[in-house]
C-alpha cells in the first residue's frame with residue numbers, strides 16, 4: 001500500500017489546518033509549483049468534503065482567499081463536490097489568476113521540476129479539476145480561467161460570490177471573521193463582469209488561505225516579478241555585449257541564467273536537444289543515484305559523471321552559448337553580505353534539471369560565479385543596476401502579517417508547517433472522486 005493510500009481525510013486536514021476551521025495551501029512548503037498547489041487544493045477539498053459527508057466536520061459558509069491556481073481549483077472543486085456549500089472568493093487584483101495572465105515569455109510544465117522522476121516529462125497535468133497541459137504561462141492561465149468559468153456555470157451560479165480588487169482584507173483567526181473592501185463580479189461566459197463595490201465584515205465557518213507567498217524580494221533593484229513579461233531571452237539588437245548579474249540560487253534565478261546564456265533556450269525542448277538519444281538512460285542513472293539523496297548537494301556527483309553521461313550534453317551546449325551577453329551568477333543566500341558556497345547552487349533549493357543546466361554552463365565557462373557581497377559583485381563586474389536581477393524568493397512572513405490581524409494566534413502553526421513540510425503533493429483522492437463540469441451540463 002502506498003503512503004498516499006494510507007492517509008485518512010482527518011490526517012490530511014491536519015496538515016493544512018492553521019487554527020480551528022482555517023486552512024492554508026502550500027504557504028510554507030518548499031519547491032512550490034503551480035501543479036503542486038493544485039494537487040494540494042484537490043487533497044484539501046477531498047478531506048474537507050469527506051469530513052463534511054461523514055458528519056465529523058461541517059463545511060458551513062466557506063471563504064477562499066486568493067484566486068490564483070490554488071484558489072480557483074479549490075473553489076471549483078468545492079462547488080462541484082457539495083451542492084449545499086456557499087463560497088466567497090476574494091482576489092486582491094482586478095482579475096482572477098492575475099499572476100500568470102498575459103505572461104508569454106515563461107513556460108509552465110506540470111512536473112518538469114520533478115525530473116528525472118517517472119512521468120515527469122508528461123505534458124498533461126492530468127488533474128480532475130482545472131486540468132491543463134504544458135504551455136506558455138499566459139495560455140495555462142487562460143485554460144484555468146476557462147475551466148473555472150465552466151465550473152461556475154455548471155455548479156456555482158447561486159452559490160459563489162466572487163470579489164476582485166479586494167483591499168484591506170483582514171482575517172481575525174480567533175473568530176473566523178474577514179473584514180474587507182472589494183468589488184463583486186459575476187460570471188458571464190468565460191469573463192467576470194463588474195458588479196457593486198462594498199466594504200463589510202463577514203463571519204465564516206471555513207476559511208481557506210490560498211493567497212500565495214507574498215511579494216518577491218527584489219532588494220533595491222526593482223527586478224520585475226518573475227511572471228511579468230521581459231526581453232531577457234531575446235538577442236540584443238545593438239552591437240554591444242550586455243552584462244547581467246543574476247542573484248539567487250532557486251529555480252527563478254537559474255532559469256533566468258539559462259535564458260541569458262543559452263541561444264534559443266526553451267524550457268520545453270532543452271532536455272531533448274541536449275541529451276538526445278541518451279535521455280532515458282541518463283534519467284535511469286539519475287533516478288538510481290538520487291534515491292534517498294534528494295537533499296544532497298549534487299556538485300560532486302555532476303563532477304563524477306561529467307566525462308560520461310554529461311559529455312554529449314556539454315558538447316551540445318557549448319555550441320549554443322549566447323554571444324551577446326555576459327552573465328554573472330551571484331550566489332545569494334539568506335544573508336546577502338556573507339559569501340555563499342558554490343555547493344549552494346547545487347543543493348536542494350532548485351530542480352535537478354536547472355542544476356544540471358547550470359553545472360554545464362559553469363563547466364563550459366559560460367557564466368562567472370560571484371560569492372562577494374551583492375554591491376561588490378555588481379561594481380566589480382561593471383554591471384548597470386537595470387541589468388541586475390534579484391531572485392531572492394518571496395517575503396511570506398510580511399504577507400501573512402498583513403492579512404492576519406491576530407498573526408500571533410497562527411504564527412506557531414505556520415512555523416510548524418515550515419518545519420514539517422507535510423503537504424505532500426501526492427494524490428490522496430480516488431480516481432473519479434471529483435465531478436467534471438460536463439457531468440452537470
Ligand SMILES: Cc1cc2nc3c(=O)[nH]c(=O)nc-3n(C[C@H](O)[C@H](O)[C@H](O)COP(=O)(O)OP(=O)(O)OC[C@H]3O[C@@H](n4cnc5c(N)ncnc54)[C@H](O)[C@@H]3O)c2cc1C
Nearest residue numbers: 033034037066067068069070090091092099211212226252
Ligand atoms: C521566481 C519564481 C519562479 C517560479 N517559477 C515557477 C515555475 O517555473 N513553475 C511553477 O509551476 N511555479 C513557479 N513558481 C511558483 C508559482 O508562482 C506558484 O506555483 C503559483 O503561482 C502558485 O499558485 P497559488 O495559487 O498558490 O499562488 P499565486 O499564484 O501567488 O496566487 C495567489 C493569489 O492570491 C491573491 N492574493 C494575495 N494576497 C491577497 C489578499 N490579501 N487578498 C486577496 N487575494 C490575495 C494574489 O493576487 C494571487 O492572485 C515560481 C515562483 C517564483 C516566485
